[in-house]
Every structure is written in structure tokens, then in C-alpha cells.
Amino acid sequence: MIREKQAWVINGFIGILLIAALVAGTVFSFFQQQFVLGGICLILAITLGSGITLVQPNQAAVVIFLGKYMGSIRREGIVITVPFSVRRTISLRVRNFNSKRLKVNDVNxxxxxxxxxIVFKVVDSAKAVFDVDRYEQFVEIQSETAIRAVATKYPYDTFTDAELTLRGNAQEVSNELTAELQDRLNVAGVKVIEARLTHLAYSTEIAQAMLQRQQASAIIAARKQIVEGAVGMVQDAILQLEQDGSVELDDERRVAMANNLLVSIVSDHGTQPVVNTGTLYQ
Known part of the structure; x- marks a missing residue:
């Protein structure tokens, strides 16, 4: 596996002055009819001139000479590198990639x-050029693959806190997506800065049915919570009355009171109390 290394370079302005001096020496030698010396100066000037490279900020130039990787140039500005080499420019800037809307099945x-x-940047220009073919396309394909892999691990939504969901735990899902994608893009010399979900919904063909199911699940979850709370309130009320000693309840009256309290608390509508004022034969 190829890793990025520094290519041989010299300061571009010094190199240009040296080329100018060689050109001047060539002209002077030809006027003096010293053609051998002039030819040598001309060849050296052309050789150095072929290595002139301009590198923009946040870019890297990958230097290839006779099919061999000679190194990368990250130094911005004008430089002179290996003569007669091929230089491929790679952007080191931070970039965004918006994935398509993918249809996948959740864990259910x-x-x-x-x-x-996906927010990413190239951190190893050699890997981006030599280890993968067209790293931009590689990032796109691996991003979609990672999104599918993470989406199939979790349910879309639940009404309990027992497990992670795609809708309710966006931060955790995004962190896992970032880690999953980073593992896939290490080979391309790419660093994933951030990965976040931008769209999440049921597919249109089942959206209405899933909405009804979601509403039913919400009602069941709410009812369960109401019943659990009502039972606790009734137990506390009866226990407090018996501890105060203000009321003595036998088993039958305790059951009747618990039933009445449960009906009052759990009922959807306000209950109408019936006041017992005694009987005609008391």
C-alpha cells in the first residue's frame, strides 16, 4: 500500500532565476560560438523548466516519474520538482456529498x-490516486453502502426507551454512520469529518398504514403508562388511609375502593360520583 511522502522540490523563484541564467548563458555561448556549452545550458534550462509546478492553497500535486510515485507536493505557490514528471492535482479542501434517497428495510x-x-476531505493524496480508481466515485458508492448497513440495524421508531431508533436517536446513528464510513474510506486516504441524516421517512406505499400502526402503538403505550400510574396511585391512597388509622377497610371494601379509584383515574371521561347518604332503614 502506497503512503504519501514529500516529493523533491526547490523554491520556484530560485529555480526561475536559475533558468533565466542558463538561458542567458546559452545566448552568450552561441554568440561566442561555444555551441557545446550553449547546448548544455539550453538542455539544463529546458530540464528545469519542465519541472515548474504551481500548487494552489489546500491542494496537493502527486508527482509521477516514469510510472513511479516520487512523492506529493503540499507546499503552495510555485516550485520546481522532478523534471519531465507527471503531476496530478488533488484537492485537500473539505467537501460535501449528498446521498440519494435510498429505499431500505429497517430491522423490523x-x-x-x-x-x-457526508462531509469529508482527502488526507493522503497517494492513497486517493493509486489505491482506488476515481476516489470521488468511491466515496459516493461507499457512502450509500454504509447508509444501508446502518439503517438495517435499527427500527424506524418505537415507543420504549429500550433500544435505539433511527428517528429518536439521530446523534447515535450519525456517530455510527461516521465510524462505519471511515472504516470503508481509510483505503482511499479520505477522512470523514461528519455524517448526518438529512431525510428519514416511511416509504410512500406504506406511509398511511404505518401512520395508523404508529398511532395504535402510541395509544397502547399511553394506556399502559396510565394503568401503571393508576395502580401505583391507588396503592398509595389505600396504604395512606390505613396507616393514618382514619379508615378501617376490610377486604371487600378495599377491593371496592380500588375499583372505584381505578375507574375514576383510567376513564377517558370525567366520572360522576354517587354519594351514599344512607338507607331508609337506618
């Missing part, structure tokens, strides 16, 4: 639509 088998934005 429900079809969903999901998309993400």
Missing part, C-alpha cells in the same frame, strides 16, 4: 426512505 422489515450528507 419496514421499508423506509433515508438519505444523508
Amino acid at each position: 422489515g419496514n421499508p423506509i426512505e433515508i438519505a444523508a450528507v
Whole structure:
């Protein structure tokens, strides 16, 4: 596996002055009819001139000479590097990639639509050029693969806190997506800065049915919570009455009171109390 290394370079302005001096020496030698010396100066000037390279900020130039990797240039400005070499420019700037809306199945088998934005940059120009073919396309394909892999691990949504969900735990899912994608892009010399979901929804063909199912699940979850709370309130009320000693309840009256309290608390509508004022034969 190829790793990035520094290519041989000299300061571009010094190199240009040296080339100018060689050109001047060539002209002077030809006037003096010293053609051998003039030819040598001309060849040296052309050789150095072929190595002139201009590198923009946040770019790297990968130097290739006779099919061999000679190194990378990260020094911005004008420089002179290996003569007669091929230089391929690689951007080191931070870039965004917006994935397409992908249709995948969550862990429960429900079809969903999901998309993400990937923020990345090249950190190893040699890997980006030599270890993968067209690293931009490689990033796109691996991003979609990672999104599919993460989406199939979790349910779209639940009404309990027992497990992670795609909708309710966006930060955790984004962190896992970043780690998953980084593992896939290390070979390309790419660093994933951030990966976040930008779209998450049920597929259109089941959206209405899943909405009804979601509403039913919400009602069941709410009812369960209400019942659990009501039972606790009734137990506390009866226990407090018996501890105060203000009321003595036998088993039958305890059951009746618990039933009445549960009905009052759990009922959707306000209950109408019936006041017992005694009987005609008391």
C-alpha cells in the first residue's frame, strides 16, 4: 500500500532565476560560438523548466516519474520538482456529498426512505490516486453502502426507551454512520469529518398504514403508562388511609375502593360520583 511522502522540490523563484541564467548563458555561448556549452545550458534550462509546478492553497500535486510515485507536493505557490514528471492535482479542501434517497428495510422489515450528507476531505493524496480508481466515485458508492448497513440495524421508531431508533436517536446513528464510513474510506486516504441524516421517512406505499400502526402503538403505550400510574396511585391512597388509622377497610371494601379509584383515574371521561347518604332503614 502506497503512503504519501514529500516529493523533491526547490523554491520556484530560485529555480526561475536559475533558468533565466542558463538561458542567458546559452545566448552568450552561441554568440561566442561555444555551441557545446550553449547546448548544455539550453538542455539544463529546458530540464528545469519542465519541472515548474504551481500548487494552489489546500491542494496537493502527486508527482509521477516514469510510472513511479516520487512523492506529493503540499507546499503552495510555485516550485520546481522532478523534471519531465507527471503531476496530478488533488484537492485537500473539505467537501460535501449528498446521498440519494435510498429505499431500505429497517430491522423490523419496514421499508423506509433515508438519505444523508457526508462531509469529508482527502488526507493522503497517494492513497486517493493509486489505491482506488476515481476516489470521488468511491466515496459516493461507499457512502450509500454504509447508509444501508446502518439503517438495517435499527427500527424506524418505537415507543420504549429500550433500544435505539433511527428517528429518536439521530446523534447515535450519525456517530455510527461516521465510524462505519471511515472504516470503508481509510483505503482511499479520505477522512470523514461528519455524517448526518438529512431525510428519514416511511416509504410512500406504506406511509398511511404505518401512520395508523404508529398511532395504535402510541395509544397502547399511553394506556399502559396510565394503568401503571393508576395502580401505583391507588396503592398509595389505600396504604395512606390505613396507616393514618382514619379508615378501617376490610377486604371487600378495599377491593371496592380500588375499583372505584381505578375507574375514576383510567376513564377517558370525567366520572360522576354517587354519594351514599344512607338507607331508609337506618
